[in-house]
Every structure is written in structure tokens, then in C-alpha cells.
Amino acid sequence: MKKTLIIPMLLSVTLISNAMSENHGHHSSHRTSQTQSMEHHSHNTEFEKNQNIKFERELLIPPKLEGKILDGVRVFDIETTKGEWEFIKGKKSQTYGYNGPILGPVLSLNRGEKTKINVKNNLEEETTVHWHGTIVSQNVDGVHHSDIFPNQTRSVEFSLNQPEATLWFHPHPMHKTAKQVYKGLAGLIYIEDENSSKLNLPKTYGVDDFPIVIQDKKLKKDGGLEYTTTHMEKIHGKSGGYLMVNGIVSPFVEIPQGFTRLRVINGSNATNYNIDLQGKTFYQIGSDGGLLNSPLEMKKLTLSPGERAELLVDSKTLKDKDYLYVNGTKALELRKTKKKGVTQLPKILAEIPKITEDLSKLETREFVLKTTSKSNTINGEEYDMEKTNFQVEKGKKEIWSITNSNGMMDMPHPFHVHGAQFRVIERNEKVPPLNEQGWKDTINLNAGDNVKILIEYKTDGITIYHCHILEHEEMGMMGQFEIK
């Protein structure tokens, strides 16, 4: 693959885009700036040939932990472990997981309550845990200066004063994030608040409310997983021909009559997913940072790496056996049962504040993301752990204008910030689609896109922003700033 580097730019670009349309889901979403206006399915030939597996294994439902209450603090214990796991039935792979061989538990907590998490590292290498989507300062977040070495435990304490949301946690050590996530480390955090606990939404875990972590991985003939990257895989991000939901290729899940809540996480290293029910209607009720104002009727949805969406699927629209499709491929079999579930859809979900400030009075900061055949940069620079790129004032709103400058490489970039939830105010100079008008921490930019967000930091210290294609992040498509 390295040899593409020495051939002229244009030629190497052609090779790259061919490789991409054959192997990845990327292309399906490019040039489509509005997630709701996607016109066609992407066709992922590699998924289809590999996915020829019967839907005979039940969806893995990770344990949902409530922790224990000690002196008024909700305490969770998690640990990284090495394990063995069958992504494909009968084929073992070496993996990493939290509290088990693959993925991790759901940590369930309430808004505003004191929470403590003890993280023990049983791996043979350092790790950190980043609480993706939480509004916490970086000294309790596990990013680059907070390695947990083998056999060490790190405890962090915070209260999440933010609305109902489906968040996740994953490793974030320098130069090892991509590999550790790919090997299986990813868990979830559910926040409940006063509003969400009163809403009549499906909320019986594992019955009508399911975590749906979608990933794609490259598996060897023996079913084993290996994280290696060629230069091209660093430039494009690591993707693979096996599509999986909660660590299983082609699982099924039993659903009740009425609505089923799917909390979908794009947990892949680098692939955009177009999710649909082949033309049937479903509802989006939440985005990265919480519930939307009201349920949105949708036919398809794009999620880039790091993004989440809470969906409601109505059994009435489904056949007895039906499927959730990802990039045109059956990813999860939905099997209807006779069990009774929630049959009414709330009209109002949450109150998302209207954007009332005079945007013309706010300062605008520019971020230009660029991929070349050699580098992945923001504003022409690679991340430098020792460098603070700028300062923002605590509690002061700013507009961040983010541009994906790559017409030629045609790479999407999911831009992600730590320690805040923001609002999208413009996508390519237009009002963003409704499902991007709620709280977000990650936003997809296709080649040529510009997105403007309204952001305010309530935390302290140094924080980072980066592309959530994990190989891009590791190549330096990341920056650091200080909140004063």
C-alpha cells in the first residue's frame, strides 16, 4: 500500500476512492449535508459477502450497573481485561473489554448525583478512560496525562449535571486509543433526569430498551482480530468487512408489541453508518447529549464515529422477522413477540433551549480539517501534547466554524469536543436538519462541509477537540485549549 505514496497525487486519490467505495461505508454519505435528505443506500459489498451468517445468536445485552451507594456517592467499579470472544460463532478472537471479554457495562446514574468510578487496569499496557459526552473537566477525564498503568487503579469523582442522555466511555491513551477501542473497549453511561423518569418511554432494560453498539472490524480467516494499520488505513481510518452489533456478527433480538427503544452508538474507528429499516418509518428521540424536543419521524439516519441516537421502532411497521439495516446490509434481526410494550409516543420529550443570543456579537473561531496523502491536520497543525492552541473564557459562548476542506480526498470527519455539549446553528449556511438541533458532542462533516456550532464551556482546565476517526486523532487531527 505504501507505494501509492510515490505515485502522483491524482492517481493515488483515484485508488483511494475506489478502495473506499468497495470496502467502507464512507461513500454513502458523502456530499449529503443533511442527514435526513439521503437519497440512496450505500452498498457495501464486503459486508454483504461476509455477513452471510444466520441470525442465530441473541444480541448481547451488557450488564446494567447501578453501582452501590456509599456515603451518598454512587460508586462503580470497572476494570479492563483481556479476554476471548466469538464475533462469529465458533471462531475465537483475543479481545479487550471492561468487566468482561468484550465492550463494557452500562453505568446507570442520575443527573446531578455524586458519582465515583474506580478503574482498574488489568491489561499489559497503559490505558485511560474517557467519559465521552460528559460535561466534566479534564482532570477527572482520562485523556493524555492520566495513564493508568498495568495493575493500577484510578478513581475519579464527578457529578453529571446534564440532561438524560446515552453517553459512552472508551480508552484515550496517546497513540493507543484506536487499537484499544478496536480490540473491544467501549462501555455506556445512561443519565436519567427528573423529566426523563416521568416520560412514558420504553425503559425496561433488555426488554424494550436496548444498547446498540455498531462496529465494523476486519477478522482473519480464523475469526481473530488483529489491530494493524497500513499507511492507507491510517489516512482513511481502520474499517473492516464484518459488521457487528454489541460484538456479534448478525445477532437477533426479541422485541415487544409497541415501541422498542434502540440507543445506537457508532462505536467504529472510522466508518459512517447509514441506518434504516428499508423505507419504514422510525422515530429519533435523542441525539448525542439528550432527548430532542419531540419525536422526529425518520426513514434513515447517518451516524459518524462517536455519534449516538436514541430511536423508537414501532412493531406495527415490522414483519414478524425484520431487520435493522446498516449501509444497506442486515445488521440486526428484530423478532416480534406477543409481549406488551409501550404503545403511545409522548408528544413532547424535553425542552431544548431556543437559541436566543445575538450570534453576530459572538466571537467565531475557525477550524479547518484536512487530509492529505501524508497527514491529518486541523488548521495545518498536528496535535502537540505540550501546546495549548488557544484560550476560551469559562461561561462565554463562542461560535466555532468547522470546515472539512477536502474536496479531493473525499474523507468525512466527525468533529468531537470533550467536556461540553454544543448546538449546531448552521450546516452549509442553512438551518441544520431537525435531528441535529438537539445537544451534540460530535458532528459529521463530509468533504467540503462547513458547520457552525454554538459552544460554551462550564468546566475548567485544558480540554481537547479532535476528529473521531480514531486513526486521524492519532495522526494528530486534534488540538488542545485552555478554559480560563
Ligand code: C2O
Ligand atoms: Cu470519544 Cu476524545 O473521544
Ligand code: CU
Ligand atoms: Cu469524547
Ligand code: CU
Ligand atoms: Cu478525520
